[in-house]
Amino acid sequence: MGFRWILLSFLGCACAASPSMFGDITSPNYPQGYPNNARESWKIQVPEGYGIRLYFIHLDIEPSDDCEYDSLKVIIGNEEQESVCGQSFSTGQPIKERYYPTTELSLLFTSDFSNQERYTGFSAYYMAVDVDECEEQQKPCSHFCNNYIGGYFCSCPPEYDLQQDQRSCGVNCSGGLYTELRGQISSPGYPSAYPENSLCDYKVILEVGYQIILTFQPEDFDIEESDDGRCAYDRLTVKTKDKQFGPYCGKKPPSRIETGSNEVDIEFETDSSGNNKGWKIRYLEAAKSCPTNVVENAILHPKQEKYVFKDMVTVQCEEGYEILEEQTKLPSFQAKCQADGSWSNNGLKCLPVDCGDPQKIQFGAVNFESTIYKAEARYSCKTDYYTLSGDETYRCSLNGSWLNSKGHIEPPKCEPVCGKTTLLSTSRIMGGADALDGYFPWMVFFPVDTLGLGGGSLISDQWVLTAAHVVQDNPEPRMRVGNVKLQHAKDLEGKRVILHPDWVVMDNDQRKNFDNDIALVQLKYKVEMGPCICPVCLPGEGEGFSPVVDKRGYIAGWGKKSDTQKKLRVPLLQYAPIFVRETAECKASEKTDQAFTENMFCAGGFGKDSCGGDSGGPLMFENQSDDTKTFYTGGIVSWGLGCGKFGMYTKVQNYLDWIKETIQKVELEEAGQESKPQNFC
Template identity: 40%
Template structure:
């Protein structure tokens, strides 16, 4: 029979005599070899029937089955009794079956399995899970450890993304069991002009702990509908309710001021500390004085004609929180960049688009004496109607008068567009007609004839919004002609016309 040099390398298999269970052929020399990888041990088990020709007195003289390993021999086997299971303790087994000329016997069949010594059963650590789960793990078997949500794998004191162990041939694992440790987001980051408090417990920074950010009230508030509540997420980051790891931002509260009695006053009146915290003093490189209004904590709104000649932004002096021009206590900032409206002509006659923004080099501290003014919205109530009360403030430098040492303010009313256009019709400066456009707003004293030139060029014209009880900027001091004369009005850049320009300039340069 063709039964020589058959090699088996799988971990399990079946081997039988030729033609089993029919009688095996005579005069055959069969050889089978089981060879599995080092470390595995082969077990042989005879199954079904066993029938090999024998002799009552002599041990297997006719047909014989022999089993050998490099270290040991089993058998010879013959007769009709199923041999017992053989633990060979080897990874190589050679089987020989030799038959003589006569006889008709059904032969034999065996199943073999090769298995390593089992490794100790792995035990999952707390919050850990082993897969696959097996009754025993032998050489080459692996398991992976995973952790509950909010827990991380720790191997040799290092956090790892995955963990797989393998059973070695000496029946030991190739690495010790990892641990599952709770994810720790660490100390939350501080934010400018704000603080955080631990909600879950003192210094609690592990998975699902919560913290609350707050801004320094009353001067700062959380920007854009952020609740300020953050949770330690399973990936180790503090995240807000939208699942973002970006920190909340504290932005200054605009339009708040220290309110004294709001008497209606005509003619210049000295401002008290904190009454016009958005008022900015600008001193050009040529020593000229102008005004501006603080927006947020690092932008100043002013008139284009104030900064049009300013070649070097850093030479522009920016003073905040100052009432008396000669004061030594004030906040000084520096201009990083100046943005002049692209539609401004700078010809001293056409003052259309007389608006500019100054980006400050750093954020200024917000307090009782320094605070931003609010920008008006698109709502109807922000469209300045005739007779609406407005306030202008400044140190009163105009084309015609020298300036005041103290910050002054004057209560005015909005003049209808028609009345203002009529007042300036047929008026000219240096031989060119003065134009009042839709982008301008006029204001004057209620009973006429009072000085409406109280502001500085670039300074704020503001009003209090009844709905929010905050102060908003309506105009920027732009130009006037003989404004102490009855029937002449101060002309201001109309801020509502420029909200898109202001917002896009700030957004694209922040």
Template identity: 35%
Template sequence: MKVKVPKQERTSYVLTLLIMIVCCVIVLLLPVCGSVPLTGWLQSPGHPRGYDPDSSLTWKECAPTGHKITLTLIHLDLEESFECADDSLKVFVDNELHFTLCGRKSMKELQSSINPFLHSSSGGCLSVSFLADYSNPERHTGFRGFYAIQDVDECEDPDNECTQLCNNYIGGYRCFCRPGYILDPDKHTCQVSCNEDRTGSTEGVLMSPGRPEPYPENSLCSYTLAVEEGLQFELTFTGVFDVEMKENGQCIDSLTIKPLSGDVKTFCGRDLPPLVLTRSQHVEIIFRTDHKGANRGFSLSYKVKEMNCVGPVTPTSSLIPQHSNSEYRTGSRVKVRCDKGHVLQSKDSAEVEYESTCQKNGKWSPVIPCEPVDCGNPELPELVELSEKDPPTTYLKQIRFKCKSQYYQLDKTGNFTCNADGNWVSESGQQLTEDLPKCEPVCGMNSEVSSGGRVFGGKRAELGQIPWQILHKLNPRGGASLISDYWALTAAHVVDGYENENMNWLGGIIDARDKNAVIMETEKIIIHPNYMRVGKGNDPNNFDNDIALIKMSARVTLGPNIRPVCLPNKKDELVAEGTISGFGRMEEKRISRYLLHGLVEIYSLDECDQGGLPVTHNMFCAGGDHIDSCQGDSGGPLFSPVLGHGSPDKPYRLAGIVSWGPAGCGNKSFKGYYTKVQNYLDWIKETMEKN
């Protein structure tokens, strides 16, 4: 049976003939590529008569390095279906799916929308997968295409990295340079050949390549100058200096002067560099440029002059004799003297000068550095630390002391400076050993809580509200006030007769039964020498000088609930009111388990009913309506300002010590009497210093 070929297919055959002619030309031009076919046809099974159901085809070809493979579809007639689910032609470029095709497409459609994208990368691959399902309602002729392996023109790629010229050949490309340039070993970069060795030349001129025209790109020029020992080069820039620089001053291109020893200098921009005295018999001048620019470069003249030495010999020193221009001829001898606060870096650190000679090479010999005097880390008193860990300790450096705990403060300024003699000195000029700062407890501060009430039948204190109150719980029951981290003040009659015993005091509590109380054991009890002691022929009712100091056997660890109260100032007027506190009797002879406090008014002795007992100027009285101290409160504090009104500028101060009173506590007619602490400040200070 004779098959009639449709008109569309006849057109395809004509195009096929043309492609075959082109193919023959390509084959003649391409070298033999091993076993890889250079051209070929690709078509569906049974084409052009039509493909059978369940037919399939897979194909893949890869191009050699420097080549690409292309596919040109000239015919496409597959069963049409949604998303090509029935019959399909899938085309992969470099292992990525580019097209899934089905239905009919004309040659014009294939050429415009499909074929331009069917080419691999250099050395890449193309692959095809054709798959038909189990049935076709009508005959479809399938697909046909032509593939070819072609040379890649790498010179058309802007990323081929040839800085000047590029020559493409079948399977690769080659970079080459314009006349006057050489190809760098990287085989891509063209550089100017501009290295010069002028060893032995004592004068001359050096210029950037192409001067006075703009210098070429990608230049790396090295000019070597070298003469005999004892001479040095003097470089003078002339004419226009124009080396490319960014607006922020950073060099794009650069001119670097690199002596054998000494400072390396780099220049760029348009400012003419100053005269350069190299101080070296050997100099390398390096000129670098990038791949673009139109700058005019540099010109410099060089000559030699006798080498000399320049002072100082070493930093932080001076020379004797001192020349005005600080230059010394070969053979010159000088004395090197370290500046103030510096000593020689040698075994004998007390030496501050030595002799040095200018050598022929422009160097001094010997060179012994002058180093700053080191005051070292000071020995720190107890509770004191440096505000900075491992601070510098050399001449003119400063250190600052601080207290380790927030409950202490320095008794004087903590700033010290290392002087030229290697001593730490204060701002007043005193040495650290003579003016050593100490950490003293911060006094008169508490954890503020709103207050009110009274002792006798009064209101309970909050924890930390009266942190200086301490208690002797056993017989004799009484109170005392911490005035430092070692010392407390109480009434003499509370500790009278117990001077040689170890008394335990409780602190940091508001509950006498608190098992977490801070226990303080006495080391010394010192009663005022003028106190009228009971049982020694003296009047037992005389409470003049009723004051005693207690020294604890160990430093009290201060905290928010146990802190000292401040002593009063000598010249302060007696306050009008204050707060009393204690663990004494409340009412009906019942001892309080809790720390109580109350506000009292302070009166002059003329306003107090003495009740027939002797009263002296060492006392004052205080009280109010049913507000009083009572038995068991003895030795405790009367302090001001009133509880709740203290501040860092107005700390709480101990105005009085609970001493004595009438038989009935809280009597409206009789007030309680308190030892006036202000009268004993000198005795307190002297006793604490001696003990």
């Protein structure tokens, strides 16, 4: 009995509030018989890192099958571990012990309604016993386990770090940065087995304009994979800003990876098991490529199958296209392959050469379907009273101009058709024949001159040919044209009068020499040609246009029909055929002191002649070389020997050079001063 009390005083009390290293427990009324219907429990708690060893010094509990009557139950958590009953007697040593690998358990003593045998119960003590966690079936540490009294700690091999859970070892493999254009990256410890429980992150950053290419060799790839082929355990993943490649695992490496980016993250994640050797990646740069054409319809110099970052090219356009920069044409421009795979071109393009609308022409039209390179424009005149002078077809050229077959830019002109007539029969002026509209649509009437009246003929849409003596005193004459009836004719305004330089200006009543009796009158406005008005032709330079004897011509005018007629003019245009006569015959027919020159010829007689008021009008001949009936003016009414007799006419053929040169000089001076034409039809 004394030993027991000594031992209990050493062990202390089991009901301490904080975990204790030891304690004792006895059943109710021990060592006397325990009471009936007893129920008492005890909670045993030891510090962390320890287990509980329970010793029975005395055990005297009514025995029964499965301790059905009375028992001491050991409870851990909510589960009953065992029930203790039966008898054993002390020999001075603990007679029964139990070990429980827990820091906390409960003891529950119960008895039934009968303890007739006076069973005394039990006496026990417990002790905290160090647990060797490193020997447990479940390894607490991934690498090295170190036990100490009351606990354990984990440690790692060199180059490994203890993770946050204080049990796993991993490698600090994040933060690796690679900026060289080419290099190699491998898993930790490669080709030895890579560490478990690790998350590695490697970053490759190259200059903007390059993409990173990753390649693998078959012998350099061994990553643990799950039985179903998924990368559920360990995985290698490649990421860019907008793409992900992988994850990859197993023994078959991925094929070449063209990342399309200059920045790549390589992530490697492992779990807590496995013994694979890992991987090695070779990376290299590839300059980003640009399209093989900078812009559509362009030609690049130098020509290459592939263009990459920093390549420079000279851009020219294909035939039919041009480069425009703010409406300025450029022969070429430089372009550079940029970091993003596009060309620098400042918005320049090869645009189709566009000639714009072709120039319009007066009295004509131009038809075209397109205005771009090689397009055709066809010119035509509005009516049959004009003929096209120049090429009909113009093409849009490379320089953006409409050019004809000779490479000239000037558009054609619609020149009036000369000499057109509707004359079907002939008659005579004196006594006679009224002209119809269209017979002589070039006839011009001068209402006032020094002799009273005068005539002339249109030789173009802006020029009138007449006799110098008709207009010598009238620098801006008014005229009438466009109808055989003077009252219906339209007024024309003269802009200038040009007398032949060899014409001698004097009073016509005193004149004895009508040599060089020829003048040009420029109209203030052009007149539009039509059936009512068109010019008479000028004679050609050949002998066929000379006024040879017996050649038939026509005279027309609004002058008197006879010397006895009081009125200076007739209201309706008169005409008649006459023949060219020998000058000597005419000279001999009447006595006169007028001069006869080589610039004159004689025509008429037999009652058919021009008369007063017809001066300046034309003597017209039919053009025998033309398939259609046209007239040219071979002479100009100058002076006569009396109405109905012979008349003298200025020989127009002698003045062709002067007429053409004079008109050309004036029109060159006035180029670009076109005015709206007058229309009389």
